[in-house]
Amino acid sequence: MPDTQATSSPSIDAMQDVFARQKAAFEHERHRSLSERKADLEKIEKLVKERGDEFADAIDADFGRRSKSETALAELGFTIATAKHSRQHLPKWMSSKRVSVPMTLAPGNAYVRREPKGVVGIVSPWNYSMQLAFAPLVAALAAGCRVMIKPSEFTPRTSALIKSTLAELFSEDHVAVIEGGPEEASAFTALPFDHLFYTGSTQVGRIVAKAAAENLTPVTLELGGKSPAVIAPDFDPAEAAKTLAWGKFLNAGQTCVAPDYALVPRGAEKPFVDAMMAETAQMWPDVATNEDYTAIISERHHARLSAMVEEVREAGAEVHQLAFDKAKAGNTRIFPPTVVVDPPLDSKLMREEIFGPVLPVLSHDGLEDAARFINERDRPLALYIWSKSKQTARTFLSKTISGGAAVNLPLLHLSVEDLPFGGVGASGYGAYHGEAGFLTFTHERGVFEAPVWHPSRLVRPPYGKVFEFFKKLQSG
Structure with missing residues (x-):
């Protein structure tokens, strides 16, 4: 500075x-x-x-x-x-x-x-x-x-x-x-x-x-940071997609507490991705002209997102994007909702906060595995878990650390005025x-008010019997 x-x-x-x-x-x-x-x-x-x-x-x-x-x-x-x-x-x-x-x-x-x-x-x-x-x-x-x-x-x-x-x-x-x-x-x-x-x-x-x-x-x-969205084995991944898609692609993903990647049970990747794309298409049909779909803030930010996606595409990751006609957009900064399956963990998409409408999808072999994956990385600003069991969700929260958390819904914890909102570690x-x-x-400001005369006057040098009495009171 x-x-x-x-x-x-x-x-x-x-x-x-x-x-x-x-x-x-x-x-x-x-x-x-x-x-x-x-x-x-x-x-x-x-x-x-x-x-x-x-x-x-x-x-x-x-x-x-x-x-x-x-x-x-x-x-x-x-x-x-x-x-x-x-x-x-x-x-x-x-x-x-x-x-x-x-x-x-x-x-x-x-x-x-x-x-x-x-x-x-x-x-x-x-x-x-x-x-x-x-x-x-x-x-x-x-x-x-x-x-x-x-x-x-x-x-x-x-x-x-x-x-x-x-x-x-x-x-x-x-x-x-x-x-x-x-x-x-x-x-x-x-x-x-x-x-x-x-x-x-x-x-x-x-x-x-x-x-x-x-x-x-x-x-x-x-x-900010990479806030995970975890689908428990007991929760229908297609059902989770109904709320997760909104939370991820609101404001085109330019939200500090947006889910930054999803951890889904191994074998459930395809139904989850299909449901994500279907929900997104229903909420934002024709993103090129849809007034309810937000643009990326600048050309530099748009170029960064494009480079992230191209990096993992070239590495062999499976990339799904909502149909998008650039010519109709009238704005070069529209970036369509995108879901990426199994991007390399050393890619920018998995190392940096995305801050855009791109959701990486990874597999987990149970909630213990998901918790380990999260705990090996920087503390996220938010953590989301979808589970039919409150006890399962609470147990998972007890095994992880994040600034805030929500169960079965993304984002809305920050709208509860009496909940403190903030990060931990690298998320603030x-x-x-x-x-x-x-x-x-x-x-x-802590204040102690004593009367004009206070017994503490008796506890001063030369220390004697009164001091010994106060020592006994202090020690119980």
Whole structure:
């Protein structure tokens, strides 16, 4: 990361000025009241309800084609729900928490004060460009923080709309949006925030963590990884395909918790693949012109996916793709739903997060074998298992580790507001959503209040009989 103090870029100078003004504003007003915080959240909720169509249009233009239905579901509806949930639960979240005082420290009171951390930075990605900027913003505002957001340069129209609409609602010393490319992002993550929240790739996440470490800034990293979808021997693979196909190909697979590969019982590969292709064709007939099927965000990302598939095709893997007429598409970034059977494990398709509409299918010889395969690799952000038995699913979860998990359905665990959402290991650290998000941007300050005269005065040199009595109390 460059030394942002040494640069003379006007945009970076302006960024540092905004940061300084937010720090000063926080020092002036450290504790926003419950009513003020609830009003902040109401502003976000009202903004999305009233101007959701503008955001859908901007996102559609940035992608070249983005399903308006998927935007309504995964961005607009999600943001409204998280703002409403936070507003309703904020009184409880903000309240101090009493804790017990041991007999050796009595009399006295002990409690935890929940205080805003200060000025926080949010780096949001392009794949859900509005939701992944606004959801952590809601959590930070609920916590009473000042917020700076750096949205992705891959979605310039949405980023500009986020900036202009938030500027209408909040002063820049309260909420500010910083546009720009890699240089601005680098300078942004080098600022001495009180907390830095990053959503994106594992590769860039490492860089962000290093930049934050220079300032000892606490970081939440929401990364990705290869989230497995496991079909248990007791579950019909064709039935699993009905929900797995939607979860995989939503937003053309450009979802951090999308199933990245499927592990199916050996011998069930063909019925599973056939069902996947049939379900996909039913949901998105004629993907070339279907407005409900989303494009890939950029030519570079499209070329990367094409190269991944061609690599395994040349290696002899079986590749199934939905029928696709390029000439009809009107968009060179449409990539048809693709299923690949038995790709080489050393291929990019199996070493890198795919982040596109390509599903590798591998075989397993029982759930013990599937768990071993998963555990030999980096910890995934999500893990999905399909089983008719709750006990079977829970036993499998106990043998694996992932950021989150769901049984018999993909993706929807992240819509449960009271479930913490986050990664583990290479898929990130820290969590948000609901109270977990509030606590991410909150400092829990432990306080002990003693009366004017406290018995601890008796436990001091020269140590004698009273000290020995307290020693016995401590040891039980």
